[in-house]
Amino acid sequence: MYTVVPIDGGVCAPEGFFADGVAAGLKPENRKDLAFIHSDTLCDIRAIFTSNRFQAAPILHFKKEEIERTNFVLINAKNANAMTGPAGIEDIDLILEHARANFREIKNPVMSSTGVIGVRLPKEKIMKGLEGFDLKAKDPDAAASAIMTTDSYDKQIAFEVRLESGDSFRIGAMAKGAGMINPAMATMLCFITTDAAVPADEMHPMLRSCAATTFNAISVDGDTSTNDTVMLLANGKSGVFHREAFLFALEKAMHELALKIVSDGEGATKCVAFKITGAANDEEATVAARALSNSLLVKTALYGEDPNWGRIASTIGASGVTCDPATLTITFGNVTVYRKGEILFDAEQEEKAARIMRKSAFSIHCDLGVGSGKFTAYGCDLGHEYVKINADYRT
DSSP states (O other): OEEEEEOSOGGGSSTTEEEEEEOOSSSSTTOOOEEEEEEEEEEEEEEEEOOOSSOOHHHHHHHHHTOOEEEEEEEEOSBOOOSOHHHHHHHHHHHHHHHHHHOTTOOSOEEEEBSBSSOOOOHHHHHHHHTTOOTTOBOHHHHHHHTOSSOSSOEEEEEEEEETTSOEEEEEEEEEOSSSOOOOOOOOEEEEEEOSOOOHHHHHHHHHHHHHTTGGGEESSSOOOSOOEEEEEEOOTTOOOOHHHHHHHHHHHHHHHHHHHHHTSTTOOOEEEEEEEEESSHHHHHHHHHHHHHOHHHHHHHHTTOOOHHHHHHHHHHTTOOOOTTTOEEEETTEEEEETTEEOOOHHHHHHHHHHHTSSEEEEEEEOSSSSEEEEEEEEOOOHHHHHHHHTSOO
């Protein structure tokens, strides 16, 4: 048995982890834009990345160096360092060498970036900014704020996992993301720290498993970034590992951060769970659920609080999965509007469904009635503010 207790501290909650954020001049108005995570002992590190074929320089650098242990991660906002070719990787080498020169305790440093694509890193600003780091600082709020781009709030979480034996370990995380979200792995970054003694060979499989139902189940706009990254750093300082408990806490942390990203979708007012059951198999359920979370027609109906169930049905039918109008049931919250060929959408049901859609969070459940496959994807509405933000994002 074990209990998972929410605690404060974000990425600094686990023993031996430090973090801070500073203003290096990448964002206007002296806002924080450069962050670090540091462990006072070496960590095992594993990561999963975007499926975009044009992966950004930080991802290519990480893969090139084949980094498996580190004690320092540097993160910058405002510039993605993507589509910058070999020069983008050389810029990272220069910046990280400068970090090592200023802080002799840094080992095998890693860099991560988010922001505008197709622009070289402002190396001088970043190098000057990192000179002001205090590697013993514990300011997770500053770090989480520094990695934000179009986010309207920072995204952090931390848990203490208490085992029946009396032993315990901690897990903390921070993430950013509000637009360009279609994780296959998306622009999202997530950094997870733990003092659990996680076996290194189990870290990557657990990350992938948890991502399948969390970060890979959300969509804001259906676009997949060049920089999507989820990193797990484990320094083992608690000396404790319980696989079931750790996997539960990891999935819980990633799930809650994923929902924060959807809820903070650019201009979003709704966070909606698209629950598919009764599909031919889990794979087809995933296809249908993701189709609903990505559909522009569905998203705009959510924004208008219009229970247009025809758009739901049409999207499922267009997704290519096995389905039949005679076996399909569509429910908004607890209001069923269509059931196995019967239209239940009279004036009373429409008003009930509309009341559901006025909520900030609700579910749309579609039972395909052809099998036992199931999957839940998460999405948000799409309105005027999204267009406004992205029409002039670069300028």
